[in-house]
Amino acid sequence: MADDARDPKEPTGDAEVAQTHPGGDLDRPVEAAGFESLIEAKTGLGEMLAPVAGFGVTFSAMFRPTITEQYPFERVPTKPRFHGRHQLNRYADGLEKCIGCELCAWACPADAIYVEGASNSPEAQFSPGERYGRVYQINYLRCIFCGLCIEACPTRALTMTNEFELAGPTREGLIWEKQDLLAPMPVGALAAPHPMAPGATDTDYYRGEVTGTAEEQIDWVREFRPDDPTLPGAATATTAPAEQGRTR
Amino acid sequence: MTITTPKQAGGGVAPSNLVTFQIDELEVSVPKGTLVIRAAEQVGIQIPRFCDHPLLEPAGACRQCLVDVSMPDREGNLRPMPKPQASCTLTVAPGMVVKTQRTSAMADKAQHGVMELLLINHPLDCPVCDKGGECPLQNQAMSNGRSTSRFVDIKRTYPKPISISTEILLDRERCVLCQRCTRFQEQIAGDPFIALQDRGARSQIGLFSADVLGFGGDVPAGPAALDESGRPFASYFSGNTIQICPVGALTNASYRFRSRPFDLVSTPGIGEHDSCGSAIRIDHRRGAVLRRMAGDDASVNEEWITDKDRFAFTWQSAPDRIATPLVRDETTGQLRSASWAEALDVAAAGLAAATTAGGGHGVGVLPGGRLTLEDSYAYAKFARAVLGTNDVDQRVRPHSAEEDAFLGHAVAGRTVGGAGSVTFTDLEQAPTVLLVALEAEEEAGVTYLRLRKGVLAGRTAVFSVAPLASRGLDRISGTLVAAAPGTEPEVLDAITGSAPLGQLRTVADGLTTAGSVILVGERLAAVPGGFTAVLRLAERTGARLAWIPRRAGERGGVETGALPGLLPGGRPVSDARARVDVAAAWDVPSLPTTAGRTTTEILRAARKGKLSALVVGGVELADLPDPAKAVRAIEKVGFVVSLEVRASAVTELADVVLPVAPPTEKAGTYLNWEGRPRPFPQALASTALADHRALDALAAAMGAELGLRTITAVHAEIDQLGAWDGARIDAPVESAAEPTELAPGQAVLASWHLLLDAGRLQDGERFLAGTAKRTVARTSAATATAAGLTDGELVRVSSAHGSVTVRLAVTAMPDLVVWLPTNAPDCAVRTSLRADAGDVVQLAPADPAGDDVVSTDSAGSDNNDEVSA
Numbered sequence A: 001m002a003d004d005a006r007d008p009k010e011p012t013g014d015a016e017v018a019q020t021h022p023g024g025d026l027d028r029p030v031e032a033a034g035f036e037s038l039i040e041a042k043t044g045l046g047e048m049l050a051p052v053a054g055f056g057v058t059f060s061a062m063f064r065p066t067i068t069e070q071y072p073f074e075r076v077p078t079k080p081r082f083h084g085r086h087q088l089n090r091y092a093d094g095l096e097k098c099i100g101c102e103l104c105a106w107a108c109p110a111d112a113i114y115v116e117g118a119s120n121s122p123e124a125q126f127s128p129g130e131r132y133g134r135v136y137q138i139n140y141l142r143c144i145f146c147g148l149c150i151e152a153c154p155t156r157a158l159t160m161t162n163e164f165e166l167a168g169p170t171r172e173g174l175i176w177e178k179q180d181l182l183a184p185m186p187v188g189a190l191a192a193p194h195p196m197a198p199g200a201t202d203t204d205y206y207r208g209e210v211t212g213t214a215e216e217q218i219d220w221v222r223e224f225r226p227d228d229p230t231l232p233g234a235a236t237a238t239t240a241p242a243e244q245g246r247t248r
Numbered sequence B: 001m002t003i004t005t006p007k008q009a010g011g012g013v014a015p016s017n018l019v020t021f022q023i024d025e026l027e028v029s030v031p032k033g034t035l036v037i038r039a040a041e042q043v044g045i046q047i048p049r050f051c052d053h054p055l056l057e058p059a060g061a062c063r064q065c066l067v068d069v070s071m072p073d074r075e076g077n078l079r080p081m082p083k084p085q086a087s088c089t090l091t092v093a094p095g096m097v098v099k100t101q102r103t104s105a106m107a108d109k110a111q112h113g114v115m116e117l118l119l120i121n122h123p124l125d126c127p128v129c130d131k132g133g134e135c136p137l138q139n140q141a142m143s144n145g146r147s148t149s150r151f152v153d154i155k156r157t158y159p160k161p162i163s164i165s166t167e168i169l170l171d172r173e174r175c176v177l178c179q180r181c182t183r184f185q186e187q188i189a190g191d192p193f194i195a196l197q198d199r200g201a202r203s204q205i206g207l208f209s210a211d212v213l214g215f216g217g218d219v220p221a222g223p224a225a226l227d228e229s230g231r232p233f234a235s236y237f238s239g240n241t242i243q244i245c246p247v248g249a250l251t252n253a254s255y256r257f258r259s260r261p262f263d264l265v266s267t268p269g270i271g272e273h274d275s276c277g278s279a280i281r282i283d284h285r286r287g288a289v290l291r292r293m294a295g296d297d298a299s300v301n302e303e304w305i306t307d308k309d310r311f312a313f314t315w316q317s318a319p320d321r322i323a324t325p326l327v328r329d330e331t332t333g334q335l336r337s338a339s340w341a342e343a344l345d346v347a348a349a350g351l352a353a354a355t356t357a358g359g360g361h362g363v364g365v366l367p368g369g370r371l372t373l374e375d376s377y378a379y380a381k382f383a384r385a386v387l388g389t390n391d392v393d394q395r396v397r398p399h400s401a402e403e404d405a406f407l408g409h410a411v412a413g414r415t416v417g418g419a420g421s422v423t424f425t426d427l428e429q430a431p432t433v434l435l436v437a438l439e440a441e442e443e444a445g446v447t448y449l450r451l452r453k454g455v456l457a458g459r460t461a462v463f464s465v466a467p468l469a470s471r472g473l474d475r476i477s478g479t480l481v482a483a484a485p486g487t488e489p490e491v492l493d494a495i496t497g498s499a500p501l502g503q504l505r506t507v508a509d510g511l512t513t514a515g516s517v518i519l520v521g522e523r524l525a526a527v528p529g530g531f532t533a534v535l536r537l538a539e540r541t542g543a544r545l546a547w548i549p550r551r552a553g554e555r556g557g558v559e560t561g562a563l564p565g566l567l568p569g570g571r572p573v574s575d576a577r578a579r580v581d582v583a584a585a586w587d588v589p590s591l592p593t594t595a596g597r598t599t600t601e602i603l604r605a606a607r608k609g610k611l612s613a614l615v616v617g618g619v620e621l622a623d624l625p626d627p628a629k630a631v632r633a634i635e636k637v638g639f640v641v642s643l644e645v646r647a648s649a650v651t652e653l654a655d656v657v658l659p660v661a662p663p664t665e666k667a668g669t670y671l672n673w674e675g676r677p678r679p680f681p682q683a684l685a686s687t688a689l690a691d692h693r694a695l696d697a698l699a700a701a702m703g704a705e706l707g708l709r710t711i712t713a714v715h716a717e718i719d720q721l722g723a724w725d726g727a728r729i730d731a732p733v734e735s736a737a738e739p740t741e742l743a744p745g746q747a748v749l750a751s752w753h754l755l756l757d758a759g760r761l762q763d764g765e766r767f768l769a770g771t772a773k774r775t776v777a778r779t780s781a782a783t784a785t786a787a788g789l790t791d792g793e794l795v796r797v798s799s800a801h802g803s804v805t806v807r808l809a810v811t812a813m814p815d816l817v818v819w820l821p822t823n824a825p826d827c828a829v830r831t832s833l834r835a836d837a838g839d840v841v842q843l844a845p846a847d848p849a850g851d852d853v854v855s856t857d858s859a860g861s862d863n864n865d866e867v868s869a
């Protein structure tokens, strides 16, 4: 066979990938040289004080201001971009931003998020557009606060707060439901469900063109949920005409 | 009888039919006529595509599959084609050189350009799109598209989804106009209810508007053209368009926003709604089935399933599922929850006392026709080995002793590939197919598609012995051999080579051609002499014969012995050698020798106190020929054990109810009408027991060993028993009944089940229910005039027991016949009229005082029952 006639000194594919030195094919001598310190050795007085010189560090620190935080008696704010617990945001008129797309759940490397979407209907419109998140859970026993979900969210519904106190005695307690995660009502907002701002599309919402609650939305809630606690607040806010409806 | 599917014979291609060409510098030889895109697939080269589908005609609609092609000219010099070519419409040619996006910058650029154009008007609302995560457009935009958009203008928009039927939503913004949906409806299903409309940038898929385009006359006029939701009737196969739509333009109303592909666990399954054994895929999330898709099985359903197989699955998790065993409390007389141990003990004691050996009159077993092979085998064995009786009958529908003989003679023991067998592929190749008492579209959905495939290919001619040409028959260009109910034997006997030239002669000549097939439906059992005449016809013409029941389990039941006259393997009960055979395998001293009773006889015996107990499986009393009598049988008989998935009329009257698993919660095998085993695994984790396990436990409680605890044990036993090599039951000899005299205003009832009706397995699926056909009664024009009826008006069809009032659709059919759907929501013929096909009913215009509501009343009296029984 032709293969057998091959010159044994010819490099083969195998030889090329084989390591030529133990420990890798790096440009490094095989025998490690003896240790040699690069710090110059002290001489004279320096050499005499060397054993206690370390206390000098301790001594000088005694006169510096202390930075120990007296948590939990004192709470120091975190850095602004600290990854704390999640929050599901709302639009200015109170509709939820989350559309239940599950992209956050998909992005989550720890499989901590569970979402079920559902259809909005004229009787129950929770978010602008066709779809909303009916079930939304984050399991804080699994979440590693990597923030990939925040990056995945197409509507900026999901963001992270700076809150980090997430310990608890029970498993259920650490699975946060949608109502636990939803952001507090913005001033003048009306609790969902209610119709979208008149004439607005979901894109208008997304572009930030809906800046307050419209009269029609308030009327709708007044008709179907007259006892809604957010009604008085929303009604007061809309009396200021500058705040009303969309601006475009 | 074995549980393994026979291997497909590999089709080798003669080298002379091979074409050699080059694709991406690879030499490839493929059969002549292969499309470039298919040839590329064979060597593992993926060309992006949208409109191309292997089972649809090439269309070249989307242009995504462009490749760079050079052809040798007459001198053999390679000449590049001036423009990129669509690889899905181009067949290979010798010496052709194809360069895909992998080796040709031009092809790559062309594909990027097409993708950019496709995305110009695409909304890219993937976050709210049901296709997101499994979308060919998403994937191919990533693999063959630009990473950023250059389009800054305003996109064309349409109102968000319009519902084209209650089940299907269309989002026109997302459509890439590949026309897979319209081509499927036209080429495969034959219901072109959607079509490409408008021109240019406004081209869109839309409902086939009757006002604009007309229906080409193939839709019956009047109320029959509408579905339950009041729209023009769409299609029984419309769900397939959702599956083949390469984008999220066609979505399903019930699955809308329910989950993402990464949430779903997919388990293969087999459709439980008919005897075709369609391969399906069950997608479930957290223990709940969310959707079902068509599986891919070239030898059975290809890639298509009926809407019923696709959408009707909620029954398995309906709120009336029985969770624990129930036992009738001695003091209160009410059913109460009980432990398995208690329920089994009570059931065992009751049954043991009822057997003849225990001093009772015996026990009847009604397993129902929807069982897996394993389960019906367990019923058959339980009846004979434990209860010591042959009184076991799976049939919950009109049946006859003639049918028993037919099944034992001509159906039992037929396997795919065996002598005289008929397969789906045979149907597609058959020169002539004669349907007898079978409405293929309504009663065996994907079988209908196969017939249609053969017809469209110009190979097959279909004839149907039926009272009227349904819309389904029209769409396979079928020829009606008109027969009023009851006259089928006469018509069948007239199909001879010596018949005068004409329709009957054409059928006879067609059937004598090699490869021709006669398909018989279960409804022929209601016609005395029908099966006898069919067997005579098959003998006379040499055509092969196949029996297509409606229920998924009936074909299997014939093999497992869930019939009074048959032991497993189709062994006749009357054959001593067969009994010894089976007794040896079952390790029992002997098997009962007395001939078994059929369902009707079992129920009559129960009513008359000649049976002491009943074991009832998945039986819907309303499906029986006379539901009222069946209810009384269950009431009268001393002791009833019911094995049910959901609460039913039987469980309400039962003494012990054992909950059993629906198909998604157990593994099993259906035998489809071909005789092909269709095994499926368990999809959902469940504590529910399959029937065979429950029966095994019940037998153990009675002190007998059934040995059928696991599915492997059942298979081992069935395999050990093997096929029967002895004589089959004799062919039936039965003569046709004399036609009944009709008084004025009377007509003979014709009836069959529609695919979508009030069946219990469609419960809980309102979107699907909306796509059912509207209920109408059909008569000929002459009959309507004689009875004073007007087309489109209400007609009251009555019997001695009750009446139904439905709209009339005048149809071309024999006179003095009226057709009604057997079990439509507003027309349950068996419950309200207690009549069946062939019975005489009264026709009258609906009471003018009655309002416009289609109604059913069943005020029939019961007093003449005992006389007629």
Ligand code: SF4
Pocket (backbone or CB within 6 Å): A097, A098, A099, A100, A101, A102, A103, A104, A105, A115, A133, A152, A153, A154, A155, A156, A157, A158
């Ligand atoms: S939070 Fe954002 S990413 Fe998650 S489901 Fe809601 S919209 Fe989608």
Ligand code: SF4
Pocket (backbone or CB within 6 Å): B122, B123, B124, B125, B126, B127, B129, B130, B131, B132, B133, B135, B136, B137, B138, B174, B246, B247, B248, B249
């Ligand atoms: S069809 Fe595909 S690309 Fe278009 S919105 Fe739906 S998922 Fe996205």
Ligand code: SF4
Pocket (backbone or CB within 6 Å): B174, B175, B176, B177, B178, B179, B180, B181, B182, B205, B241, B244, B245, B246, B247, B249, B250
């Ligand atoms: S609706 Fe879907 S299948 Fe039909 S043409 Fe549009 S993209 Fe193709």
Ligand code: FES
Pocket (backbone or CB within 6 Å): B048, B049, B050, B051, B052, B059, B060, B061, B062, B063, B064, B065, B066, B086, B087, B088, B089
């Ligand atoms: S796949 Fe070839 S043109 Fe659409």
